[in-house]
Amino acid sequence: MNFKERILTTLNHEEPDQIPVMGLIMDPSTVSQVTGKSATNIVNFLDKPVLGKVAKGLVNTNWFWNRMYYGNFALAMESSIQLGFDANWSIYALMKLYEDPASTLGTAMHDAYGRVWEMGTNDRGDLSVDYSRALCPTEAEWEAWVDAKAPLFDQLVKNATGFHKKLADKYSHRIMPIGYAAPGIFENSWQAIGFVNFTKLVYENPEFVKRVVAFQTDLYLRYLEGVMDSGVEVVLGGDDLGQKTGPLMRPALIDKFFGESYRRVAELVHSRGRKFIFHSCGKIYQFLDMFIDWGFDGIITMEPTADMDLARVREQVGHKLALVGNLDVSHLLVRGSHKEVDQAVRDAIRAAGPGGGYILSAAHSHPYVDATRLQWMVEAAHEHGRYPLQG
Amino acid sequence: MSAQEMEKLKEALLDLNKAGVLEVVSATATTADLQAAKLAVEAIAGALQVVGKRFQEGEWFLDELVYSGEIAKQAMEKLSPILCDETQPTQGCVVIGTVFGDLHDLGKDIFINFATSAGFKVIDLGVNVSVEAFTKAVLEHQPVALGISCLLTPAAGGIPQVIQDLVEKGVRESLKIIVGGAALTEKFSLEVGADAFAPDAVTGTDIIRAWSEGQ
Ligand code: B1M
Numbered sequence: 001m002n003f004k005e006r007i008l009t010t011l012n013h014e015e016p017d018q019i020p021v022m023g024l025i026m027d028p029s030t031v032s033q034v035t036g037k038s039a040t041n042i043v044n045f046l047d048k049p050v051l052g053k054v055a056k057g058l059v060n061t062n063w064f065w066n067r068m069y070y071g072n073f074a075l076a077m078e079s080s081i082q083l084g085f086d087a088n089w090s091i092y093a094l095m096k097l098y099e100d101p102a103s104t105l106g107t108a109m110h111d112a113y114g115r116v117w118e119m120g121t122n123d124r125g126d127l128s129v130d131y132s133r134a135l136c137p138t139e140a141e142w143e144a145w146v147d148a149k150a151p152l153f154d155q156l157v158k159n160a161t162g163f164h165k166k167l168a169d170k171y172s173h174r175i176m177p178i179g180y181a182a183p184g185i186f187e188n189s190w191q192a193i194g195f196v197n198f199t200k201l202v203y204e205n206p207e208f209v210k211r212v213v214a215f216q217t218d219l220y221l222r223y224l225e226g227v228m229d230s231g232v233e234v235v236l237g238g239d240d241l242g243q244k245t246g247p248l249m250r251p252a253l254i255d256k257f258f259g260e261s262y263r264r265v266a267e268l269v270h271s272r273g274r275k276f277i278f279h280s281c282g283k284i285y286q287f288l289d290m291f292i293d294w295g296f297d298g299i300i301t302m303e304p305t306a307d308m309d310l311a312r313v314r315e316q317v318g319h320k321l322a323l324v325g326n327l328d329v330s331h332l333l334v335r336g337s338h339k340e341v342d343q344a345v346r347d348a349i350r351a352a353g354p355g356g357g358y359i360l361s362a363a364h365s366h367p368y369v370d371a372t373r374l375q376w377m378v379e380a381a382h383e384h385g386r387y388p389l390q391g
Numbered sequence: 392m393s394a395q396e397m398e399k400l401k402e403a404l405l406d407l408n409k410a411g412v413l414e415v416v417s418a419t420a421t422t423a424d425l426q427a428a429k430l431a432v433e434a435i436a437g438a439l440q441v442v443g444k445r446f447q448e449g450e451w452f453l454d455e456l457v458y459s460g461e462i463a464k465q466a467m468e469k470l471s472p473i474l475c476d477e478t479q480p481t482q483g484c485v486v487i488g489t490v491f492g493d494l495h496d497l498g499k500d501i502f503i504n505f506a507t508s509a510g511f512k513v514i515d516l517g518v519n520v521s522v523e524a525f526t527k528a529v530l531e532h533q534p535v536a537l538g539i540s541c542l543l544t545p546a547a548g549g550i551p552q553v554i555q556d557l558v559e560k561g562v563r564e565s566l567k568i569i570v571g572g573a574a575l576t577e578k579f580s581l582e583v584g585a586d587a588f589a590p591d592a593v594t595g596t597d598i599i600r601a602w603s604e605g606q
Contacts, residue, residue: 132494244573250452368545
């Protein structure tokens with residue numbers, strides 16, 4: 001079986017030749033560890049008087065942004081291939097640089113949805129770009145934002161389609177690119193407004209919240225169409241619905257405000273003959289039955305530090321959901337020993353591998369996920385993951 | 392404030408009935424009666440204890456924790472002109488921030504709401520806070536406690552750096568340090584020199600309250 005058959009077979013809950021392994025590689029830090037090449041670090045340029053001005057101008061042009069973004073993900077794909085993964089995710093984002101006195105560098109990225117992303121470099125000198133704040137804390141600001149940004153939303157969908165297509169065209173004969181349509185409807189709804197404000201609005205102005213969700217749902221469905229137009233065969237959707245000890249919001253409220261949207265997402269993906277896997281961090285046992293009900297095909301993450309136990313998940317959902325992930329990124333894939341990684345892979349395979357329906361992967365990505373540990377993870381999967389599984 | 396009014400205030404908060412809570416505290420605020428305001432704070436703090444328990448037991452969810460905290464915050468704002476009478480000591484000052492490299496703020500903000508509602512003056516340094524900024528704020532505000540939040544393993548190494556800097560500046564001895572967040576464990580927290588680890592905001596508030604009252 002090749003990597004593609006392996007992934008598709010397991011997603012159909014049949015046993016492939018061996019447990020497939022998926023990379024969640026995107027962080028420049030991990031990429032530079034594997035390839036020896038550093039990703040473009042624009043933070044270094046921004047500080048320089050003349051070069052900085054030129055860099056800011058360049059980053060805000062569509063062609064340069066897309067080129068830089070694609071370049072980083074192409075390196076992530078190369079790294080995943082080198083490490084022996086069967087698949088890797090690919091995520092597109094559209095951001096513009098703005099003077100932003102409230103940010104640490106005085107300059108920050110603003111995305112199309114209304115989020116601020118702080119740029120920085122970690123202690124290894126690699127670029128990091130992370131969500132930090134909301135730009136539309138009130139109803140009026142949100143309405144004004146979406147009115148003003150209509151052309152940007154079209155651009156976003158167009159760029160994302162092109163980005164995923166270019167990656168799929170270039171890499172799908174060597175690895176399976178999994179198109180990650182992220183952030184999802186829940187995150188796009190709350191992160192432009194801020195969690196605290198959004199929560200207040202859920203209780204005090206539910207009609208506005210419904211409007212936000214309807215807007216984000218339509219945009220997300222367009223975005224998903226674009227990702228699928230690129231040719232990718234498996235789609236990930238991303239929304240963190242959980243935190244360490246349980247749901248981020250009462251599950252009944254999530255179902256009330258977002259359930260219909262998620263159903264539409266699953267229907268759309270299925271109407272195009274594809275599978276939909278849902279990413280959510282945190283402790284999410286209470287959502288598993290909803291995921292099945294909404295029509296999802298699988299879930300990715302199952303964070304062990306949030307008490308997500310693969311065997312328990314499998315017991316709860318049976319083979320109604322494919323499972324992806326679960327290898328810890330707090331200790332195991334950061335500084336775990338070879339023996340620990342090997343044991344964790346065996347445990348995961350034993351818990352979720354029988355009957356197919358399991359793809360081994362890290363629970364998440366962050367800059368300190370160590371490439372050597374990822375390599376051990378792949379090797380252990382090859383060693384212990386051959387079907388029929390032993391003991 | 393009568394026992395009945397205190398009960399009404401507590402119930403309103405536990406029903407997430409913001410209008411009900413604000414009605415009671417507004418009435419209290421107009422009397423400018425310090426004793427009544429203190430009883431209102433007691434009722435709010437009591438309700439938040441119940442909220443915290445419900446959250447810990449999985450009966451309530453994060454949205455309810457956040458929203459009850461927000462209602463409590465607004466109630467405290469109404470009462471603060473009476474409570475801030477200079478002659479009255481508050482619980483003291485707490486400096487809080489999320490460690491450098493980490494931009495997660497939900498847990499920190501919930502802790503701030505609970506600490507504020509318990510009568511603390513909170514200096515919020517925000518997220519991605521450098522070692523220097525933590526130390527500078529401690530020197531400037533002389534807090535009862537310093538709170539550090541951390542959800543990312545890669546950022547956790549920043550906590551001992553903050554503590555080390557406070558030692559070097561000679562202010563560690565006079566200060567209690569509390570840490571919390573998904574990346575941390577009690578073992579790690581104590582090993583790196585914090586005085587306490589808070590698994591949640593309610594426990595965290597209880598800990599700093601005990602420190603403040605023990606002073
Ligand atoms: C001072 O005294 C105190 C006292 C008590 C204190 C305290 C301080 N601080 C907290 N407490 C305590 O009281 C609170 C209430 O009782 C509790 O606070 P918590 O903060 O624990 O809980 C909050 C109330 C709710 N919980 C949360 O807000 C965190 C939930 C999860 C799902 C999470 C979220 C929501 C987010 N994230 Co992030 N995120 C995850 C989280 C999964 C998890 N297991 O928690 C975690 C933390 N994230 C992770 C990662 C990897 C990342 N995240 C990132 C981004 C994000 C979002 C922007 C999407 C969003 C944050 C939004 C925001 N403004 O905060 C990135 C990093 C950004 C950065 N540099 O900070 C990114 C690196 C992802 C990426 N590759 O881009 C993981 C960290 C893994 C690790 N061990 O390092 C993670 C555990 C998820 C996972 N699947 O593994 C207690 O801990």
